[in-house]
């Protein structure tokens with residue numbers, strides 16, 4: 267919790283502390299409502315969620331607006347936030363998101379988390395577009411103690427995915443993490459590539475991928491939300507990983523994502539290290555934001 271609290275320090279100190287102070291010391295009149303509204307928007311909570319929050323605050327008992335705010339935020343953020351782990355291994359996770367969002371780093375962090383649980387992990391380098399990206403992922407796989415499956419630069423992404431899943435099946439590995447390409451500027455091509463990866467791995471494992479995790483950089487705020495809408499359209503996203511929360515004061519983007527996308531946040535990134543990925547817990551998150 268302390269790490270989470272530190273990760274959310276900027277968001278807390280810049281915006282949410284002020285909201286806390288207002289709700290704890292003043293009546294909810296038109297002025298305070300306008301101030302809270304502005305703070306929520308500035309924190310990237312988004313118009314839709316902000317309007318909803320204000321409406322609910324108006325209905326709250328005047329002496330308990332702060333407690334009510336906490337409960338509303340927790341309610342918005344609470345979706346089924348856990349992983350869809352299948353009864354039979356391997357558990358296949360496809361990682362999607364634009365370049366720079368923290369996808370490669372998150373693959374390494376996730377692998378490390380599963381390794382901590384004693385699981386055997388395979389990482390597949392399905393972003394074959396740049397050799398540097400493959401090398402970087404290799405370093406993360408080594409750090410995390412995961413088996414690394416890659417082909418040459420420019421190779422067929424689906425062939426890499428196929429090899430990674432097959433390797434996991436034949437060696438009884440627990441988890442497969444596929445790092446996919448994130449060049450959103452060629453939407454049709456990306457859609458075809460992701461669809462082909464899915465098609466090919468389903469040949470050996472019909473239920474796979476069990477999770478498609480979309481990595482969003484919290485620093486990009488509302489822009490990241492727009493990207494998320496595009497990914498939701500081109501591939502069935504099952505969960506969000508919100509990275510770089512430590513690098514922004516606009517942690518309210520988590521609330522906008524939950525409210526507007528209806529996709530559960532499953533993990534958050536609060537730093538660059540291997541251990542800086544946390545399973546998302548709505549209550550802890552809100553407690554850290556409003557602490």
Ligand code: GDP
Nearest residue numbers: 365366367368369370371509510535536537538
């Ligand atoms: P990719 O292009 O999506 O694969 O992005 P990378 O994984 O290479 O990450 C891009 C940059 O973001 C790197 O410098 C990472 O160290 C950094 N990064 C990733 N996740 C986090 C995070 O949770 N917090 C911070 N502060 N930096 C992060």
